[in-house]
Amino acid sequence: MLNKNKFKNGSVKISNDIVNKIAGTSALEVEGVSALIGTMGEKITNPKKGVMKATEVEIGRDYVIxxxxxVLDSESKIPETTKSVQNKVKSDIENMTGLSVSQVNINVVGIDYN
Incomplete structure (x- = not known):
């Protein structure tokens, strides 16, 4: 959660679910990303449905992992696309929440040949 000393008027707590949703939605917006894969193996392509099942967030006192x-498109370049996802997710979470993202770990679990 946010450091309570950051605000003079009180504290702000941000749910892990909110950070999960930001991360999943941001990842789907990157060109070359076909889908996210949820915990039960479900393919998630709609940012409004299920993105929290495909992301895992750990929030510490002064870090977010x-x-x-x-799943990437078959024409995407894995190193470039995953780096773009890492940068976008980190930037979006930090800009929207004020939390400091220390790691964005990407697991490429499939290639979409459609």
Whole structure:
């Protein structure tokens, strides 16, 4: 959660679910990402449905660690696409929440040949 000393008027707590949703939605917005894969192996392509099942977030006192399971388009370049996902997820979480993201771990679990 946010450091309570950061605000003079009180504290702000941000749910892990919110950070999960930001991470999943951000990942799906990156060109070359076909889908996210949820915990039960379900393919998630709609940012409004199920993105929290495909991301895992650990929030500490002054860090956030995010893990995301991705399926990439067959024409995407894995190193470039995953780096773009890492940068976008980190930037979006930090800009929207004020939390400091220390790691964005990407698991490429499939390639979409459609």
């Amino acid at each position: 995010v893990s995301i399971n991705l």
